[in-house]
Amino acid sequence: MPKKQPAPLHPPKGNLMNPHLQYLQELNQAAKTFWQTWQAEYPQLSELDDIDFVERSNDILHQTLPDVALELEGHLNSQDSTLVFTANGERDYSPEVQAVVQAALQNLPHTIRAFRSPIPNLDNDFVIGMDGFQLGLGDIAVRLDEWREMPALEIAFKRDIEESYIDHAQNMTFIILDHLLGEYNAAVKIGPIDFLEQPEDGFFPLSELPEKLDDMWQQLGRSGVYPQPEWEYAFAEVEENEEREQDHLLLTRNQSANSLLGRADMAWIVWIDAELSDDDSVQAAYDLHEEFIGYAAQHQQGIDTLSVTNLSQGIRTVYAATSAPETLLPQAIALCEKYPQLNATAECEYDPTWAHYHF
Numbered sequence: 504m505p506k507k508q509p510a511p512l513h514p515p516k517g518n519l520m521n522p523h524l525q526y527l528q529e530l531n532q533a534a535k536t537f538w539q540t541w542q543a544e545y546p547q548l549s550e551l552d553d554i555d556f557v558e559r560s561n562d563i564l565h566q567t568l569p570d571v572a573l574e575l576e577g578h579l580n581s582q583d584s585t586l587v588f589t590a591n592g593e594r595d596y597s598p599e600v601q602a603v604v605q606a607a608l609q610n611l612p613h614t615i616r617a618f619r620s621p622i623p624n625l626d627n628d629f630v631i632g633m634d635g636f637q638l639g640l641g642d643i644a645v646r647l648d649e650w651r652e653m654p655a656l657e658i659a660f661k662r663d664i665e666e667s668y669i670d671h672a673q674n675m676t677f678i679i680l681d682h683l684l685g686e687y688n689a690a691v692k693i694g695p696i697d698f699l700e701q702p703e704d705g706f707f708p709l710s711e712l713p714e715k716l717d718d719m720w721q722q723l724g725r726s727g728v729y730p731q732p733e734w735e736y737a738f739a740e741v742e743e744n745e746e747r748e749q750d751h752l753l754l755t756r757n758q759s760a761n762s763l764l765g766r767a768d769m770a771w772i773v774w775i776d777a778e779l780s781d782d783d784s785v786q787a788a789y790d791l792h793e794e795f796i797g798y799a800a801q802h803q804q805g806i807d808t809l810s811v812t813n814l815s816q817g818i819r820t821v822y823a824a825t826s827a828p829e830t831l832l833p834q835a836i837a838l839c840e841k842y843p844q845l846n847a848t849a850e851c852e853y854d855p856t857w858a859h860y861h862f
Contacts, residue, residue, distance in 0.1 A: 521832070521836055521849065523832060523849070523850055523851040523852070524832050524833060524836065524851070526851075527828055527829045527832065527851070528829070530598060530599065530602045531602060531606065531829065533567035533568050533599075533602070534567075534568065534599075534602040534603040534605070534606035535606050536566075536567045537563060537564050537566070537567050537568060537603060537606075538603075538606055538607060538608050540563050540566070541560060541563050541564075542608060544559075544563065545612075548560065549579065549580075549612075551579070552579075553575055553578060553579050556575065556579050557573060557574065557575050560573045560586075561573050564603070568599045568602075568603060570590065570593070570595075570596040570599055571588055571589070571590060571596060571599045571600055571603060572588070572589050572590075572591060573586055573587070573588055573589075574586075574587040574588075574589060574619070575587075583614075584612075584613045584614070585613060585614040585615070585616055586611075586613045586614070586615050586616070587616050587617075587618070587619060587620075588600045588603050588604055588615075588616070588617055588618070589618060589619050589686060590618070590686070591686075592677065592678075592681050592686055592689065592690055593690075594690045594691070594855070597618075597687075597690070597770070597853065597855070598770075598853045600617050600618060601617055601767070601768075601770070604616070604617040617687075617767070618685065618686040618687040618767075619681065619685060619686040620685050620686075621682070621683060621684055621685040621688075621713065622682045622683070625640060625682060625683055625710065626640065626710060627639065627640050627641030627708065627710055628640070628641070629641075629679070629682070631675055631678060631679060631682075633671060633674075633675055634671065636668050636671050636672070636675075638672050638675045638676070638679070640679060640683070640708075640709055640710055641661070641708070641709075641710075642660055642661050642662050643658060643659075643660060643661065643676060643679065643708075643709040644658075644659050644660075644661050644702040644706040644707065644708060644709065645657065645658050645659075645706060645707065645708075645709050645712055646702075646703065646705045646706045646707070647712070647715050647716065647719060649719065649723075650694055650695055651694065651861045652723060652761075652861050653693075653694030653695075653723075653856065653861070654692065654693050654694055654716060654719050654720070654723075655693075655694050655695045655696075655697075656693050656694075656695075656696045656697075656712075657696075657697050657698075657699055657703075657706075658673075658676060658696065658697070658698050658699070658709075659698065659699045659700065659701050659702040659703070659706060660672060660701075661702060673698055676698075677689075679709070680693075680712075683709065683710075683712060683713060684712070684713055684716065687767055688716070690855075691765055691767075691770075691855045691856055692716060692720060692765055693716070694856070720765070723761070724761050724762055725761065725762060725763075725764055725765050726762045727762065727763065727765075727766045728762055729762070729763065729803045729806075730759035730760070730762050730763075730806070734757055734758075734759035734760070735757075735758040735759050736755055736756065736757055736758060737755070737756045737758050738753075738754065738755055738756075739753075739754045739756070739862065740752065740753055740754070741754070743814075743815055750813050750814070750815035750816055751813070751814040751815045752811055752812065752813055752814070752815075753811070753812040753814065754809065754810070754811050754812075754862060755809070755810045756808070756809050756860065756862070757806065757807050757808055757809065759806075760806045760807070760808045760824065760860075761860075763806060763824060764824075764856075764857050764860065765855065765856075767855070768826040769805070769806075769824045769825070769826055769855075770824075770826075770853055770854065770855035771824065771825050771826070771828040771831075771851060771852070771853055771854075772808075772822055772823070772824055772825075772851065772852055772853075772854045772857065772859065773799070773805075773822075773823050773825055773828055773831045773832050773835055773849065773850070773851045774820055774821060774822040774823070774835075774849070774850055774851075774859075775791065775795055775820065775821055775835050775838065775839060775847055775848070775849050775850075776818055776819075776820050776847060776848050776850075777791060777818065777819045777820075777821075777842070777845040777846070777847040778817060778818060778845055778846045778847070779812070779817045779818065779819055779845075780817065780844075783844070784844055784845055785819075787842050787844060787845055788819045788842075788845055790842070791821075791838055791839075791841075791842050791845065791847065792810060792819070792821045794838055794841075795807070795821055795823065795834075795835060795838055796821065796823060798831060798834045798835075798838075799823035799824075799825055799831055804825060804826050804827045804830070804831075805823050805824055805825030805826060805827065805831060806823060806824055806825075807821065807822070807823045808822045808823060808824050808857060808859070808860050809821075809822045809859055809860055810822070822859055822860075824857060828851050832849060832851045835849035836849045
């Protein structure tokens with residue numbers, strides 16, 4: 504971690520149309536537009552019944568954010584009413600959910616929350632139905648293992664299900680997982696999911712999954728607490744293998760960053776690719792790296808996660824997770840301009856599982 508704060512950067516000049524930066528700006532503007540329109544219409548909205556309020560609010564929301572839904576918990580005029588914004592379990596739309604919640608106006612008459620929470624006190628009697636088919640929590644058994652530093656889930660049904668309803672039952676299982684774990688946890692804190700024909704050794708009732716998943720998450724070191732310096736780094740080398748189309752890589756991973764993996768506000772990844780052509784460019788790439796991770800760590804809004812030097816391709820990439828991509832990405836773009844000899848580019852994506860971090 505840098506020992507001093509980096510100097511302020513001037514706003515980027517040549518890359519203002521960076522598509523990733525443009526996406527963030529458009530997302531932020533879409534969220535603000537919703538709230539402005541919704542607030543202007545709120546006197547009329549507040550006179551509606553609960554169903555019509557939700558329907559009209561969603562009409563307004565979908566004008567700018569069509570992949571997000573608004574739900575009402577409690578009654579419209581009750582003190583504990585909550586507006587829940589959901590991506591219906593679709594992780595690709597989670598940035599829109601977080602954008603609209605972050606842009607929420609102050610002193611709103613309702614509590615605002617991103618993503619559906621777990622339904623409390625679910626037991627084996629919980630049943631959902633769809634198209635004449637019913638599936639209960641007690642009908643499902645699971646086994647939890649670790650795969651590439653993420654929980655992996657195997658699922659089996661404890662009763663016979665007709666072949667024509669298997670796909671139905673599997674889709675309903677994902678709905679039950681959302682209810683049991685909460686929308687965000689179900690989408691982010693579980694890695695690969697496989698369905699088996701029947702339960703095997705090590706399977707347990709689905710109702711026990713929340714506690715066991717929390718235990719595994721803690722064992723993996725995912726406390727959510729920002730790590731104190733000095734941070735711990737691990738190093739690895741991957742040899743070139745032409746038959747497997749494998750490049751020669753040098754990897755440096757910030758082990759201390761692991762505590763933040765899965766935290767909802769650390770779901771954005773910003774990275775810089777820099778070209779290495781000679782010894783001077785290698786030094787410049789390391790200088791850029793140090794400045795970049797300094798910006799990432801400011802105010803504990805982010806942290807460097809991984810750097811990869813591809814010796815076969817002559818490219819060095821440095822990654823950082825951040826809660827403020829709208830700040831870090833312009834800083835990264837400006838750094839690319841500061842070191843023109845590197846032909847560097849900055850990119851950004853929403854990835855709450857930090858796929859790049861696992862090797």
